[in-house]
Amino acid sequence: MYGYNLVSEEKNSIWKIxxxxxxxKNKDGSVKAKVxxxxxxxDDVSNDLWDIIYYKDMVAxxxxxxxxxxxxxxxxxxxxCGECFDKLKVLRK
Structure with a gap:
């Protein structure tokens, strides 16, 4: 038996935030107004112009x-993450 479930899914064309x-988050689980x-x-900025957005005290x-x-x-x-992605674990096989 495998330690994972292998499934086939359709590509999702809708971006989720x-x-x-x-x-x-608020106590009821909803997001705060500033989010x-x-x-x-x-949603407004073209996806090909950014990977990370810094805004006030948040990061997208x-x-x-x-x-x-x-x-x-x-x-x-x-x-x-700090200022870079050097802390990410990378596995190459």
């Missing part, structure tokens, strides 16, 4: 392969 950072401002920027990170844009607080982003 994802917020998992608890500091950007909507960066989401509007993400585009992950084209999944058609998702993740929004994080700068505090979380800096703790996880």
């Amino acid at each position: 994802v917020v998992t950072d608890d500091s950007l 909507k401002a960066i989401a509007e920027i993400v 990170f585009k992950l084209p392969i999944e058609h998702k844009t993740y929004i994080y607080s700068k505090l979380y982003w800096n703790a996880r």
